[in-house]
Amino acid sequence: MRYWLFKSEPFKWSWEQQKAKGDAGEEWDGIRNYQARNFMRTMELGDRAFFYHSNEGLEIVGIAEVSALSAPDSTTDDERWDCVHIRAICDMPTPVTLKQVKATESLSDMSLVTSMRLSVQPVKEEEWMEVCRMGGLDGKTLKPL
DNA sequence: GCCAACGTTGGC
């Protein structure tokens, strides 16, 4: 299993809206960036992901998983763009802020910090565990600490 | 609302 981070501006698509979709999940449409698309193409079912609120909030608010493999983006006829579907798994008991991530030495290589504008990004296992710990979750079981 | 960073487009 691999780990990822999805960014969303909460006034466009929020964690609350994502959770409301439940197990059905939702297409992560609208990505028009090759790097982000390429990451989605490599995702597998059940890969886990942080859900991050950009612009407002600036914090990791929840955990999601890939619920459908990359397929053509239904919001465009342009064949270049694919995307996955994701579904919410659980809240981050205590959201982890960008500020906290930046202040944590072991997270200084996170794409969230180094590739600010990348909206779908890979997360290393160590980073996943650390962020979960900071948010009050066991990174493996996803049970509250 | 500003603006830095950076991805994309298009002329040459």
Add this chain to the structure above:
DNA sequence: GCCAACGTTGGC
């Protein structure tokens, strides 16, 4: 294939 112009993202 270079690079200037332009558009967008996203932190502040």
